[in-house]
Amino acid sequence: MKASDRWTAWIKENSESFFLYARQQCRSESDAKDVLQEALTETWERSGRTLPDRALVFATIRRRAIDLARSMDRRVIRELDFGSAGPGLFCPDFSARDLCHHLSSAVEALPDLLQEVLILRIWGGLTFPDIAKLMKIPVATATSRYRYALERLRESAALTELKP
Amino acid sequence: MKDQDLETLLHQLKPAPLPDDLQSRLSAEPGRSMRARKRKITALVSGLAAAVAGMLGLMILVSSRTRTGSDAVSVGAGQLPAPDERKVVTPRPVSVVKKDSMLLNSRLLEIREYDGELWEISEEEWRDDTLVLYSAGPSQLNATVIRREVVCAPLNFQ
Numbered sequence: 001m002k003a004s005d006r007w008t009a010w011i012k013e014n015s016e017s018f019f020l021y022a023r024q025q026c027r028s029e030s031d032a033k034d035v036l037q038e039a040l041t042e043t044w045e046r047s048g049r050t051l052p053d054r055a056l057v058f059a060t061i062r063r064r065a066i067d068l069a070r071s072m073d074r075r076v077i078r079e080l081d082f083g084s085a086g087p088g089l090f091c092p093d094f095s096a097r098d099l100c101h102h103l104s105s106a107v108e109a110l111p112d113l114l115q116e117v118l119i120l121r122i123w124g125g126l127t128f129p130d131i132a133k134l135m136k137i138p139v140a141t142a143t144s145r146y147r148y149a150l151e152r153l154r155e156s157a158a159l160t161e162l163k164p
Numbered sequence: 165m166k167d168q169d170l171e172t173l174l175h176q177l178k179p180a181p182l183p184d185d186l187q188s189r190l191s192a193e194p195g196r197s198m199r200a201r202k203r204k205i206t207a208l209v210s211g212l213a214a215a216v217a218g219m220l221g222l223m224i225l226v227s228s229r230t231r232t233g234s235d236a237v238s239v240g241a242g243q244l245p246a247p248d249e250r251k252v253v254t255p256r257p258v259s260v261v262k263k264d265s266m267l268l269n270s271r272l273l274e275i276r277e278y279d280g281e282l283w284e285i286s287e288e289e290w291r292d293d294t295l296v297l298y299s300a301g302p303s304q305l306n307a308t309v310i311r312r313e314v315v316c317a318p319l320n321f322q
Contacts, residue, residue, distance in 0.1 A: 011190050
């Protein structure tokens with residue numbers, strides 16, 4: 001397989017989860033796009049111009065998003081973004097419309113730290129040691145945050161009413 | 165609901181697709197887009213270099229023509245030298261014609277005693293004017309630099 005084909009296949013397979021994480025980390029959609037592109041370029045270079053490790057990409061997205069947030073007045077950004085609902089984090093699945101809608105709303109309503117662990121675990125496919133290393137927290141904390149996130153989702157009124 | 169069921173449901177949620185503009189930005193591998201960008205930059209730089217070289221060449225040509233023109237007048241229109249006999253005029257270097265320094269301001273910073281003697285430390289502001297002339301043409305350049313210096317001098321009481 002040619003290098004360009006490998007890249008295309010790799011991007012097709014992973015870009016949506018990378019972008020999901022970038023959006024979770026950034027305060028605006030356009031920032032998430034820039035952060036993702038820069039993170040991919042950086043990790044590609046750091047990996048000797050080959051396909052980078054997924055955990056490294058997630059870690060770079062996180063670092064770049066933090067750097068970006070530090071370089072801007074976060075308060076101003078929040079005020080600008082307040083009230084302007086962006087596109088949803090997930091694709092609506094109309095075959096299971098209600099459950100999907102409630103679940104995605106519940107995920108979006110999770111506190112940032114819980115949401116981050118959940119995204120990295122479910123859609124990023126990272127292990128708890130990887131997540132712990134990336135977030136610079138103990139593995140036990142990563143695991144407990146994940147459990148707590150599931151607990152919060154389970155407790156959400158919509159899910160208790162809509163048991164499959 | 166068990167954890168496994170909930171995880172299965174979560175896995176069924178697909179992340180939103182990439183916006184079209186981002187998709188196109190990520191379509192080529194970074195090296196390829198970087199190489200393309202480098203090629204563009206190289207082309208731009210070489211274009212600019214060529215333009216600057218052309219301008220310099222034109223300036224040299226114009227200045228040498230001015231000189232050969234004055235020579236031609238002195239020789240006379242009917243006695244123009246053959247092309248191979250024409251004097252080749254090489255541009256001469258610029259020469260500094262005038263250099264002036266003027267004290268603009270002096271400010272006492274401190275009086276300090278050292279080795280049994282009083283010293284005055286002051287800050288002086290100078291203006292340096294330099295007039296540079298290009299010998300082959302009428303161009304001249306006047307450069308002004310403001311500089312500050314800390315000066316230390318013994319203090320003498322009269």
